[in-house]
Amino acid sequence: MPNPVFKKILVPYDGSGAADKALDQAVKIATSVDRENRPNVILLHVISEFPTHHFIERPARSIKTGERVTLSMYLKEVYEMMLENAAAALAKKRDEIKKDSDFEIKTRVLAADHIADTVIRVAEKEKVDLIVIGNVGRSGMSKIRTLGSVSRSVSERAPCAVMIIH
Numbered sequence: 001m002p003n004p005v006f007k008k009i010l011v012p013y014d015g016s017g018a019a020d021k022a023l024d025q026a027v028k029i030a031t032s033v034d035r036e037n038r039p040n041v042i043l044l045h046v047i048s049e050f051p052t053h054h055f056i057e058r059p060a061r062s063i064k065t066g067e068r069v070t071l072s073m074y075l076k077e078v079y080e081m082m083l084e085n086a087a088a089a090l091a092k093k094r095d096e097i098k099k100d101s102d103f104e105i106k107t108r109v110l111a112a113d114h115i116a117d118t119v120i121r122v123a124e125k126e127k128v129d130l131i132v133i134g135n136v137g138r139s140g141m142s143k144i145r146t147l148g149s150v151s152r153s154v155s156e157r158a159p160c161a162v163m164i165i166h
Contacts, residue, residue: 006039006161008128012119012150013043015089018134022165023093026132030103038103039129043094044122045086045108046115047079083109116153124159131162 011026013019030038060074063081090107097105112118123131136148155162
């Protein structure tokens, strides 16, 4: 049996309907290959950062302790919670898929300024063969349901094949 075309599939996943469809397609691709040659799937969630150094250092209440902290510290706590929640959501999604599948699924959660740049960097670092991405995500940037800014940028600059799911 020849080696599969795709050995690693990257799925940028934000929990949107389009991301769910992209993940479903990646699972179909992975399970369509005989068991010995199934590709690995990487679920990637990128949380957009915003610069906190621009905020006035006004006091706020800590989410974790209830103590008074600076606004920057408060926002850092919010980001930490977002990262933890995203990691838990991806782990849950991975476990759901693993019940019915027998291929490796990794999860990664990152915070970054530019989501598309991060997807590209992960694809390069992980040497993925295919990116399966939804046409629009949670940002709602594309109201006319064509390509969202992230999927467009990824498709134009990816180091591998890109499948955009509508």
